[in-house]
Amino acid sequence: MNERMTFDRDYLAEAQTLLAHDERFPEGAVVPPIYQTSLFTFADYSEMADTFAGRSTQPIYSRGNNPTVMEFEAKVAALEGAEAARGFSSGMAAISATVLAFVGAGERIVAVRNCYGDAYRLFERFLPRMNIKVDYVDGSDIDAVAAALPGAKLLYLESPTSMMFELQDIETLAALARQQGIVTTIDNSYATPVFQKPILHGVDLVLHSASKYLGGHSDTVAGIVAGSEDNIRRINEQTYSYLGAKLSPFEAWLLLRGLRTLPLRLPQHMKSGLTIAERLKCHAQVERVNHPAWSNHPGKKTLAGYAGLFSFEATEDTDIPAFVDALKLFKIGVSWGGHESLVVPAKASLEQTPGTNSMARFNVSPRTIRFNVGLENVEDLWADIAQAFEKSRK
Numbered sequence: 001m002n003e004r005m006t007f008d009r010d011y012l013a014e015a016q017t018l019l020a021h022d023e024r025f026p027e028g029a030v031v032p033p034i035y036q037t038s039l040f041t042f043a044d045y046s047e048m049a050d051t052f053a054g055r056s057t058q059p060i061y062s063r064g065n066n067p068t069v070m071e072f073e074a075k076v077a078a079l080e081g082a083e084a085a086r087g088f089s090s091g092m093a094a095i096s097a098t099v100l101a102f103v104g105a106g107e108r109i110v111a112v113r114n115c116y117g118d119a120y121r122l123f124e125r126f127l128p129r130m131n132i133k134v135d136y137v138d139g140s141d142i143d144a145v146a147a148a149l150p151g152a153k154l155l156y157l158e159s160p161t162s163m164m165f166e167l168q169d170i171e172t173l174a175a176l177a178r179q180q181g182i183v184t185t186i187d188n189s190y191a192t193p194v195f196q197k198p199i200l201h202g203v204d205l206v207l208h209s210a211s212k213y214l215g216g217h218s219d220t221v222a223g224i225v226a227g228s229e230d231n232i233r234r235i236n237e238q239t240y241s242y243l244g245a246k247l248s249p250f251e252a253w254l255l256l257r258g259l260r261t262l263p264l265r266l267p268q269h270m271k272s273g274l275t276i277a278e279r280l281k282c283h284a285q286v287e288r289v290n291h292p293a294w295s296n297h298p299g300k301k302t303l304a305g306y307a308g309l310f311s312f313e314a315t316e317d318t319d320i321p322a323f324v325d326a327l328k329l330f331k332i333g334v335s336w337g338g339h340e341s342l343v344v345p346a347k348a349s350l351e352q353t354p355g356t357n358s359m360a361r362f363n364v365s366p367r368t369i370r371f372n373v374g375l376e377n378v379e380d381l382w383a384d385i386a387q388a389f390e391k392s393r394k
């Protein structure tokens with residue numbers, strides 16, 4: 001198995017200096033101040049007029065721009081190799097504002113199946129009100145995507161997907177979309193720009209739930225989208241200000257603090273995740289492990305590493321509720337990307353959501369269990385899993 005791909009550029013090395021080094025902040029502070037202010041006043045009439053006319057970049061009001069938030073946006077843009085980025089109060093705010101900025105009433109989206117649950121629910125429950133249709137495709141199948149694309153406005157990718165870990169060849173798909181004038185977006189929350197930089201492969205807009213690895217400490221809910229100046233301006237003008245789901249300065253400050261250790265955390269999540277995934281593969285109560293490390297799909301070529309999130313299918317002779325309940329270090333919870341290990345049984349989380357049938361629709365086995373491997377000692381984590389298997393064998 002190729003634990004870490006060889007790339008022309010060392011994303012991890014680049015991120016280390018980028019995230020640990022800052023220009024000088026006011027008074028020589030090494031950490032940016034939290035601009036906990038709703039508005040910014042002007043010295044005189046002409047300064048106000050210049051700012052409103054776009055001749056000055058002075059912030060006006062924190063629903064638009066705030067210097068602490070801008071610091072976070074600049075870091076993520078630089079990490080992603082993007083010209084610009086826009087922070088949001090949640091990953092879902094970033095996703096909905098981005099989609100709605102590029103797709104109008106009566107238009108169509110092509111999305112990968114098994115995309116994040118609330119993105120799916122946005123597509124299934126909210127967008128139909130605007131007569132926006134979403135076609136789901138097996139994103140790992142280039143022909144299936146190519147067949148669905150003609151006439152679409154937006155291609156929505158998530159590689160790998162965050163429950164089944166299906167990969168997409170993002171370079172080929174983005175090129176196909178571009179030929180037809182279709183905007184490509186990707187949810188890059190799993191890989192982060194330390195392990196995947198979709199913009200370098202032709203993707204137009206990169207979305208993140210910053211609540212995951214970017215923040216990394218399970219203390220913040222936030223989102224961000226990165227892309228070209230033109231595309232981010234379009235989001236600003238079409239949806240960002242009016243939907244109003246802005247990122248708060250304190251959350252941005254927490255995210256900047258979390259980001260500084262991203263290049264340290266991610267390799268550790270990868271190492272522990274791979275150790276546990278490899279042992280699960282050999283365990284008698286495991287049918288299969290869904291981890292991109294063992295995929296032969298070409299979508300793997302843009303991944304410089306793997307995060308600590310993956311799923312597996314337990315055998316018929318495993319009582320899944322008993323397994324989940326027996327775990328002590330893995331807490332039962334839906335988010336991921338933080339310091340703590342978490343477990344999600346797919347059946348309890350996906351099937352029980354009223355009005356959603358994504359499990360049946362997209363062929364997710366009810367025996368699927370997802371692990372977020374945290375930063376605890378990996379042998380402690382494995383001992384926890386081993387005892388839970390024993391207690392849950394029928």
Ligand SMILES: Cc1ncc(COP(=O)(O)O)c(C=O)c1O
Binds near residue numbers: 187189209
């Ligand atoms: C893959 C993925 N994308 C997007 C989101 C949404 O992000 P948020 O919870 O920050 O709105 C999540 C949240 O769990 C997620 O797992």
